[in-house]
Amino acid sequence: MPFRVAIAGAGPAGLYAAILLKRTWPDIEVHVTEQNPPDATFGFGVVSSDQALGFLREDDPETANLIEPHMERWSDIAVVHRDERIAIDGVGFAAIGRLQLLQLLQQRARELAVEPRYNTHLEDAPQPGDADLVIGADGLNSVVRAAAPDDFGARMDMLSNRFIWFGATCEFEALTQTFIDTGLGAFNAHHYRYASGMSTFIVETRDAIWRKAGFEGLSEDQTRATCERLFAGTLGGAKLISNNSHWRQFPNLRCERFFAGNRVLVGDALHTAHFSIGSGTRLALEDVIALVKALREHALNLETALPAWQAARQPVLDKIVAAALRSARWYEAFDRHMALEPWPFALEYIRRAGRLDADRLRKMAPAFTLGLERRGIEL
Numbered sequence: 001m002p003f004r005v006a007i008a009g010a011g012p013a014g015l016y017a018a019i020l021l022k023r024t025w026p027d028i029e030v031h032v033t034e035q036n037p038p039d040a041t042f043g044f045g046v047v048s049s050d051q052a053l054g055f056l057r058e059d060d061p062e063t064a065n066l067i068e069p070h071m072e073r074w075s076d077i078a079v080v081h082r083d084e085r086i087a088i089d090g091v092g093f094a095a096i097g098r099l100q101l102l103q104l105l106q107q108r109a110r111e112l113a114v115e116p117r118y119n120t121h122l123e124d125a126p127q128p129g130d131a132d133l134v135i136g137a138d139g140l141n142s143v144v145r146a147a148a149p150d151d152f153g154a155r156m157d158m159l160s161n162r163f164i165w166f167g168a169t170c171e172f173e174a175l176t177q178t179f180i181d182t183g184l185g186a187f188n189a190h191h192y193r194y195a196s197g198m199s200t201f202i203v204e205t206r207d208a209i210w211r212k213a214g215f216e217g218l219s220e221d222q223t224r225a226t227c228e229r230l231f232a233g234t235l236g237g238a239k240l241i242s243n244n245s246h247w248r249q250f251p252n253l254r255c256e257r258f259f260a261g262n263r264v265l266v267g268d269a270l271h272t273a274h275f276s277i278g279s280g281t282r283l284a285l286e287d288v289i290a291l292v293k294a295l296r297e298h299a300l301n302l303e304t305a306l307p308a309w310q311a312a313r314q315p316v317l318d319k320i321v322a323a324a325l326r327s328a329r330w331y332e333a334f335d336r337h338m339a340l341e342p343w344p345f346a347l348e349y350i351r352r353a354g355r356l357d358a359d360r361l362r363k364m365a366p367a368f369t370l371g372l373e374r375r376g377i378e379l
């Protein structure tokens, strides 16, 4: 009897797990169940640092070759504060529409004879007896995790800021962080192009400002129109597009154990990393790469492969998740940081995740550091 794998969820993690498993063991049975139709998605584009895509090329050149031609790339981050635009050079980003990414992964899965079962909501986790290995790739509200949260040691707390994910009908030149002080209070937009004529536009504000502004009582379209008005100067006549866009608070999710019996969690089902460091999709794909590597090295023996997977993956994950948390905390107080002048503000912004000392910053962003030094700002 072939080894059987049941995968809950056909987001980036679930599809990629199916692809890597079938690529490694063409004879195993892989069943993927997804609640949505294949062309549904939340959100617009997703971004990742350029280097972060290196892992995909190393491990799976076929999938990298399929995805990379569809990515928008640029090399600066721009920070706009008090209407001054400051470019921070040398970071390197690549972005792609979430739906396009999913469709490319669906195509690759099909080539490997995996056809997910779409439009099928799992009320409960696949039972341990349903498969030799159960992969919970079913995102933040994972039923696989919810069936046994204590087995995974799951903990979740919410950040307080409110954010909402829109598209915009224009192409921003670079990944841009725009901070504005409005009559309602301070707002931030994370915006970047991800396809021809389209950008992601995420609006964020403090919870108290969100309440004071009366967003709670607005419809989806009124919310979109209000955000469009607040950021009219940034949008320059472009429209915001809503795709089931609602204000949310970002959840910090951690699990002490990545597996319980023959069930594992990957991607957003296992952990979250604040979107301001653009890593959630990459982490989801990397979880899968590490899992399949451990399964290969242990010849599909789960008893040894799963602890080896967690031991190898956890230190890397902890580092990125900690950086994401530091970045998220900076955003939680971004209105207070806005008391700084634009250049010191931009310096504080780029250092918010705590990973850039003066030497690294000089190497990474020579033009930006020169601009700081010319203004007598110490690194």
Ligand SMILES: Cc1cc2nc3c(=O)[nH]c(=O)nc-3n(C[C@H](O)[C@H](O)[C@H](O)COP(=O)(O)OP(=O)(O)OC[C@H]3O[C@@H](n4cnc5c(N)ncnc54)[C@H](O)[C@@H]3O)c2cc1C
Pocket (backbone or CB within 6 Å): 008, 009, 010, 011, 012, 013, 014, 033, 034, 035, 036, 043, 045, 046, 047, 048, 120, 121, 122, 123, 137, 138, 139, 140, 141, 142, 143, 163, 164, 165, 202, 266, 267, 268, 269, 275, 278, 279, 280, 281, 282, 284
């Ligand atoms: C505002 C915002 C901006 C972001 N920006 C970025 C970014 O720029 N770059 C980046 O890398 N990441 C970004 N992310 C994070 C990224 O979207 C996630 O980390 C990534 O999608 C995780 O992939 P996943 O496959 O683990 O989970 P998901 O993408 O959530 O996929 C889970 C899948 O499981 C399905 N599912 C769930 N429950 C069930 C069920 N009961 N039955 C059947 N199917 C089910 C869902 O329909 C879904 O298709 C952002 C997130 C947010 C909120």
